[in-house]
Amino acid sequence: MARAGVYFSDVKRARDGLVAEGRHPSIDAVRAALGNTGSKTTIHKYLREIEAGEGARKAGVSDAIGALVTQLADQLQAESAIEVEAIRARMAEQHEAHEQAQAGLEAQLADARQTLEAVSRQLARTEHDLAGLKEQLGVEQIARHTAQQHNRDLGERLADAQQHQASLEEKHRHARDALEHYRSASKEQREQEVRRHEQQVQALQAELRQAQLGVSAKQEELTHLNKEAAALATELGTSKQSLHLERETGRSLARKVEQLQAGETRAAVLEAELAESRSRVSAAEQASARAAELCLELRQQKAVLEARLAGAQDAAALEERLAKLDKAVFGAGEGREAGE
Structure with a gap:
């Protein structure tokens, strides 16, 4: 207690x-x-x-x-x-130098941003051109495939036409051979008929009429065959003309294929330019990042110097502290x- x-x-x-x-x-x-x-x-x-x-x-x-x-x-x-x-x-000198350095870095950063924007625009245009070329390439490839298929169809039709023409020519040759044989046989028969007895004239004349009727029929058949041969020749000419047009179309398609290959080459060049542009964009971004880091470092140095200045200014209060110390003692x- x-x-x-x-x-x-x-x-x-x-x-x-x-x-x-x-x-x-x-x-x-x-x-x-x-x-x-x-x-x-x-x-x-x-x-x-x-x-x-x-x-x-x-x-x-x-x-x-x-x-x-x-x-x-x-x-x-x-x-x-x-x-x-x-x-x-x-501090004033360092502050002025830091401000000048910061202004230079900000100018470089602005230039880098402008370069980045220009490269970005160029990249967008390149990608747009590349997309157009790819679309054109797809259209040309479809057209080439269609033309190749059409060319194959025309080749098959031409082969059929040539085979049909060969068949008609074979029929025409057989008809000519038959007619020549008939003519030879008729001539030989007439000569034999003349050497025969006059008593057989009427019979021969009757047979001659029959033979003439047969010849008329054969001639009509030959005329019909000639008409068919002419029609086939006309069709063959049309086929040849179509084949010529298809060959012209094939050559035109070949030229288009060459243009398409040139477009593919240009697309490859544009892709290379696109890769280079992307590399330049990456370099510009890295330069921008380094400039931002340097600005941050300068700001930190400025803050340190300002803190040192504030610490130096604290020395001015030393007298007051000494006075307080004297008073405390x-x-x-x-x-x-x-x-x-």
């Missing part, structure tokens, strides 16, 4: 213990060291008496220390002002009395 009061010796012993520990001997700290015993008014009174006694003993030394502290403070303030001005000048009693 706490005592009702404390003595001067108790307060002095508690205060000396706190000072020895490097702690500030405030009223609350002293009362806590006393085991929360004694009134704050009594403790405050004893503390003032102790500090008054110590102040009388240190009065002679305090004046010399105060003068020395004042001289050191003045010298430190002058040196700090010179150093602050030098730091400010260096030599005027602690008065300050604590005012605080209490």
Whole structure:
């Protein structure tokens, strides 16, 4: 249980213990060291008496220390002002150099962005041209396939027509051979009939009429065969003309195929240019990223320099800190009395 009061010796012993520990001997700290015993008014009174006694003993030394502290403070303030001005000048120069470097980098970044935009536009045009060429290539390939199929169909029709023509020519040759044979046989028969007896003239004439009828039939058949041969010749001419047109179409398609191959070559060149443009876009993006990193680094250096400048400016407050230190060392009693 706490005592009702404390003595001067108790307060002095508690205060000396706190000072020895490097702690500030405030009223609350002293009362806590006393085991929360004694009134704050009594403790405050004893503390003032102790500090008054110590102040009388240190009065002679305090004046010399105060003068020395004042001289050191003045010298430190002058040196700090010179150093602050030098730091400010260096900071101004570095800030101007950094601003110039940042302006140059921003200009390079703007140029890189313009180059990137130009390359992007060129890339878009190249891709559009490539798409058009691919579409044209598809159309030409379909047309070439159709023409090749049509050419094969015409070749088959031409082969059929040539085979039919050969068959008709064979029939026509057989008809001519039959007619020649018949004519030879008729002539030989007429000669034999003339050498025969006049009594057989009527019979021969009758046979001659029959033969003539047969010849008329054969001639009609021959005329019909000639008409068929003429029709076949006309059809053959038409087929040859169609074949000529198809060959012209084939040559035209060959030219189109050559143009298509040239288009494919141009498409390959455009694809190579597209790859090069993409490479240039990648290089421009990397340059832009490096420029952004350099700008960030310059901003960080600027922040560090500004922090150093702020730290240098803090030196100007050193005098105030020394004054506070002097007050804490030599005027602690008065300050604590005012605080209490």
